Amino acid sequence: MAWTKSILRVNLTEGTCTPEPLNMQWANDYLGSRGLASKYLTEEVDPKVDPLSSDNKLIMSTGPLTGTMASTGGRYTVVTKGPLTGAIACSNSGGYFGAEMKFAGWDMIIFEGRSPTPVYLYLENDKAELRDASHLWGKSTWVTEETIKTAHQDPQIRISSIGQAGENGVLYACVVNDLHRAAGRSGVGTVMGSKNLKAVALRGTKGVSGIRDFKEFLKVTSEKKQILAENAVTGQGLPTYGTQVLMNVINEMGALPTRNHRDVQFEDANKISAEAMVEPRASDGKPQLVTNAACFGCTIACGRIAKIDETHFSVVNKPEYWGASGGLEYEAAWALGSANGVNDLEALQYANLLCNEVGMDPISFGATVGAAMELYEIGVLSKEQIGLDAPFGSAEALVKLAEMTANGEGFGKELGEGSKRLCAQYGRPDLSMTVKGQEFPAYDSRGIQGMGLAYATSNRGACHLRGYTVASEVLGIPVKTDPLTTDGKPALVKAFQDATAAFDSSGLCIFTSFAWTLADIQPQIQAACEGDWSLERLELVGERIWNMEKQFNLAAGLTKADDNLPPRLTTEPAKVGPAKGLVNGLDRMLPEYYELRGWDGEGVPNGPTLERLGL
Amino acid sequence: MQKSLYIDPVKCTGCLQCEMACSYIHTGAFNPSKSRIKVFDFEHEGRKVPYTCTQCSEAWCLHACPVDAIKLDAQTGAKVVFEDTCVGCKVCTIACPFGTINYVADTGKVQKCDLCDGDPACVTACPTDAITYVDADWSGLGRMRAWAARANSAAI
Numbered sequence: 001m002a003w004t005k006s007i008l009r010v011n012l013t014e015g016t017c018t019p020e021p022l023n024m025q026w027a028n029d030y031l032g033s034r035g036l037a038s039k040y041l042t043e044e045v046d047p048k049v050d051p052l053s054s055d056n057k058l059i060m061s062t063g064p065l066t067g068t069m070a071s072t073g074g075r076y077t078v079v080t081k082g083p084l085t086g087a088i089a090c091s092n093s094g095g096y097f098g099a100e101m102k103f104a105g106w107d108m109i110i111f112e113g114r115s116p117t118p119v120y121l122y123l124e125n126d127k128a129e130l131r132d133a134s135h136l137w138g139k140s141t142w143v144t145e146e147t148i149k150t151a152h153q154d155p156q157i158r159i160s161s162i163g164q165a166g167e168n169g170v171l172y173a174c175v176v177n178d179l180h181r182a183a184g185r186s187g188v189g190t191v192m193g194s195k196n197l198k199a200v201a202l203r204g205t206k207g208v209s210g211i212r213d214f215k216e217f218l219k220v221t222s223e224k225k226q227i228l229a230e231n232a233v234t235g236q237g238l239p240t241y242g243t244q245v246l247m248n249v250i251n252e253m254g255a256l257p258t259r260n261h262r263d264v265q266f267e268d269a270n271k272i273s274a275e276a277m278v279e280p281r282a283s284d285g286k287p288q289l290v291t292n293a294a295c296f297g298c299t300i301a302c303g304r305i306a307k308i309d310e311t312h313f314s315v316v317n318k319p320e321y322w323g324a325s326g327g328l329e330y331e332a333a334w335a336l337g338s339a340n341g342v343n344d345l346e347a348l349q350y351a352n353l354l355c356n357e358v359g360m361d362p363i364s365f366g367a368t369v370g371a372a373m374e375l376y377e378i379g380v381l382s383k384e385q386i387g388l389d390a391p392f393g394s395a396e397a398l399v400k401l402a403e404m405t406a407n408g409e410g411f412g413k414e415l416g417e418g419s420k421r422l423c424a425q426y427g428r429p430d431l432s433m434t435v436k437g438q439e440f441p442a443y444d445s446r447g448i449q450g451m452g453l454a455y456a457t458s459n460r461g462a463c464h465l466r467g468y469t470v471a472s473e474v475l476g477i478p479v480k481t482d483p484l485t486t487d488g489k490p491a492l493v494k495a496f497q498d499a500t501a502a503f504d505s506s507g508l509c510i511f512t513s514f515a516w517t518l519a520d521i522q523p524q525i526q527a528a529c530e531g532d533w534s535l536e537r538l539e540l541v542g543e544r545i546w547n548m549e550k551q552f553n554l555a556a557g558l559t560k561a562d563d564n565l566p567p568r569l570t571t572e573p574a575k576v577g578p579a580k581g582l583v584n585g586l587d588r589m590l591p592e593y594y595e596l597r598g599w600d601g602e603g604v605p606n607g608p609t610l611e612r613l614g615l
Numbered sequence: 616m617q618k619s620l621y622i623d624p625v626k627c628t629g630c631l632q633c634e635m636a637c638s639y640i641h642t643g644a645f646n647p648s649k650s651r652i653k654v655f656d657f658e659h660e661g662r663k664v665p666y667t668c669t670q671c672s673e674a675w676c677l678h679a680c681p682v683d684a685i686k687l688d689a690q691t692g693a694k695v696v697f698e699d700t701c702v703g704c705k706v707c708t709i710a711c712p713f714g715t716i717n718y719v720a721d722t723g724k725v726q727k728c729d730l731c732d733g734d735p736a737c738v739t740a741c742p743t744d745a746i747t748y749v750d751a752d753w754s755g756l757g758r759m760r761a762w763a764a765r766a767n768s769a770a771i
Contacts, residue, residue: 068645069635069740096631103646156648179658205721207638207646214643225742239628290661294628297635299742301628305661324661 002064002210002528003027004107008128012195013113017128022107032063034090035505035545037079042548047555051083052194054114063507067102067208070221070524071228072509074099074296082186084171084418085436085461087553091188094295095181100158103204120199125206133198140357141176148201161199162189163359168408170416172364180326180356186460189359217527224520225299231515238302239292243330244274254577255447259341259392260370261433264444264574268343272333276345283311290324306349314350314399326356334442335366340373340398347395351402358406364418367439369401371419371431380426386411436461436562445584446574448473450489452584453593456563459549467496477514486585490593502542544613547605560603617692619751622665626745629654629663636740640731651728652737665746668715668728670694679710693730701725
């Protein structure tokens with residue numbers, strides 16, 4: 001079995017760690033990682049629970065292919081009820097932590113209750129201990145990692161932790177592992193902080209031995225790696241330029257949200273692009289990008305490792321930021337840059353470093369700054385209220401606001417609540433570029449119509465990783481569709497959402513889907529797991545997961561009104577570019593989407609649908 | 616022709632496919648903690664470096680072993696630990712200047728790279744050719760060729 005069949009239940013209130021067998025019926029129905037952890041959450045947590053109360057739970061989960069030689073087999077998922085959205089939160093991360101959890105012999109760790117004092121979980125194979133973390137409270141994710149490794153005299157420990165953002169209640173705090181990989185969205189780190197759980201430190205030496213047919217598994221994973229190597233996106237584009245390869249492409253399409261979505265093209269996109277990251281700088285003659293890097297098991301290696309310009313105003317006299325560290329991914333470069341009209345690549349990298357260090361989502365943070373800058377420009381927020389001048393394009397403001405949010409100082413506290421609460425607070429809820437309270441990522445749905453529906457219906461709030469129709473509408477994967485029309489998009493969105501849920505539950509990375517379809521994942525799962533894992537079964541698993549998440553959200557009190565877009569995207573046409581004159585046609589897509597899903601007019605799954613999916 | 620591992624750290628992405636392949640060949644499980652090749656992450660420099668035994672001609676480990684449990688494989692040039700003979704005294708781990716022979720508590724023996732009988736699993740698994748298996752007498756050939764190309768282009 002590719003599952004270890006063991007889960008660890010950690011009751012933080014009681015201070016106990018109890019192993020229990022994995023529910024194999026659920027593993028068979030929900031596969032692993034995202035699906036399986038979500039099943040446990042929906043069974044064990046009241047959907048109406050206050051996300052930051054001790055009754056919420058936080059689940060870290062691997063998939064059956066995590067910790068194997070399948071390419072990208074290093075993913076794990078953090079699932080909880082999210083404080084930013086009030087919906088199910090499910091954030092996925094790479095690095096090495098997930099594989100280590102598997103090597104220690106665990107499919108999943110469920111955290112419940114709330115510790116009376118700060119603790120971290122130390123897990124060495126079967127040995128599980130909650131240890132005092134008072135000395136780590138208030139420390140960054142970087143210091144936390146180093147301190148724990150030093151204390152245990154073991155540099156091979158892998159760690160996921162929260163930084164100051166998760167402790168201070170920033171509603172979009174991440175759980176950061178391996179210094180700069182993150183379960184980034186929806187505030188999963190905030191929940192961890194509310195439980196007084198500072199970190200999880202793992203050391204696993206058991207390995208993964210339960211592959212059903214090792215010989216077949218090695219053969220098929222090797223063939224599938226070859227497909228990734230030969231594909232233009234996964235074999236060349238991503239390793240060379242990272243996800244940042246998209247900056248100029250999306251800008252040219254007129255789908256790069258700019259200045260809080262006022263505009264759809266950023267005149268300085270090229271200055272914050274992948275190409276800019278490899279240009280030698282005037283100051284030191286070196287490019288910002290040092291190298292690419294892989295997560296565990298990944299043969300794509302899209303990760304960016306970068307060095308900031310030591311002479312940049314943000315880091316003068318701060319040598320702790322001068323070393324190589326996680327560099328800008330497309331979403332972060334967009335949110336910190338284009339969303340605020342900031343074109344200073346080094347300022348973006350500094351804000352990115354801060355986000356990793358204190359553990360906050362650069363997408364939600366950057367987009368919230370964008371909203372604040374608009375409120376400032378239209379005179380709703382004053383210099384006095386913010387504490388500084390904050391016009392669009394100000395790198396100084398971005399840097400200062402990042403520090404204030406990271407430290408929970410002054411106006412930074414308000415930014416830490418996200419754009420929905422900020423804009424509501426100042427009487428302009430219409431200016432919050434969010435769905436279900438979560439900030440948009442880097443694709444404007446006026447220029448890429450399908451993404452409007454994908455955002456509106458995403459179960460964790462606005463997100464590009466739940467149904468990335470950009471692949472089809474922009475890159476032609478698996479088939480090219482017209483980004484400017486809504487025709488056929490409901491079916492496309494549904495297909496992407498269901499397949500993604502299955503990808504995410506396998507333990508592999510969704511970026512493989514630039515080259516693979518679910519049919520490429522299927523034989524890898526079949527070789528690893530007992531039972532008959534047909535393509536049809538995987539598709540059904542994906543759809544089942546989607547509907548289960550939806551049911552949780554409905555029970556939490558979300559309604560059709562939450563499957564919506566901000567009025568700016570449906571009433572203010574794009575001013576320039578290929579999408580000039582267009583708004584998003586959500587109203588045309590949503591009813592068809594509900595129907596295709598087998599949901600009623602209010603977006604509630606109907607009886608036959610639930611029966612078909614075994615829900 | 617004898618061959619040796621040739622490692623080019625610049626090409627390493629840190630994916631650990633080599634560690635999984637090594638552990639699978641030797642233990643039957645994907646288990647980097649049992650790998651004989653290790654990738655080191657110098658994160659503040661942005662460098663990842665795979666490192667393993669270089670199969671010294673005058674092998675300290677082999678000479679230090681009091682029970683002759685480490686023998687030369689004449690075919691591959693590998694210095695191979697014979698587990699049946701090894702008593703787990705760890706003297707070899709002290710003798711090795713490079714740290715590439717290590718004790719395994721689970722087995723009570725030491726382990727080191729044995730070049731997989733001339734077909735190193737790490738080489739096959741490496742997706743970026745950071746680890747290759749080349750003519751032992753010409754491990755510098757690739758680098759020579761690169762410099763030769765530069766010399767030639769300068770002449771043109």
